[in-house]
């Protein structure tokens with residue numbers, strides 16, 4: 001089962017890299033920083049250098065989630081929906097994200113999910 005999930009995630013990662021995951025209608029947004037830069041400069045502060053989470057910040061570990069789970073979380077966080085993968089509302093993160101966006105630390109959901117998975121996932 002784990003293998004299947006890994007293969008599926010790799011396909012998604014490849015699609016993201018080759019750009020065919022993007023819908024032709026989506027407008028092109030240019031981001032000031034790469035996901036790695038955004039993570040290092042903002043997310044790491046609460047989620048740790050390796051996505052291991054920080055108890056004192058109440059920030060959960062994000063190093064065990066697969067790309068799709070991360071995408072759903074990040075989508076909820078950015079669009080203000082209900083958590084689909086964890087059933088939490090991500091209210092804290094939504095608030096954080098708004099502040100980060102205001103400072104120019106915006107990111108592409110797919111690119112950030114792939115970055116977090118590839119850089120930190122401990123189960124892959």
Ligand code: HEC
Nearest residue numbers: 042043046057058059060062073074086090091092093096
């Ligand atoms: C000020 C501290 C803080 C910063 C900065 C921060 N987070 Fe969070 N994050 C949290 C907290 C607290 C939660 C749990 C509560 C929630 O989901 O609202 C969370 C939840 C999450 C979740 C959902 C995890 C889960 O299991 O539900 C993801 C994914 C996430 N953050 C990614 C990021 C990314 C990517 C960044 C950088 C752009 C970031 N966070 C920056 C504190 C932070």
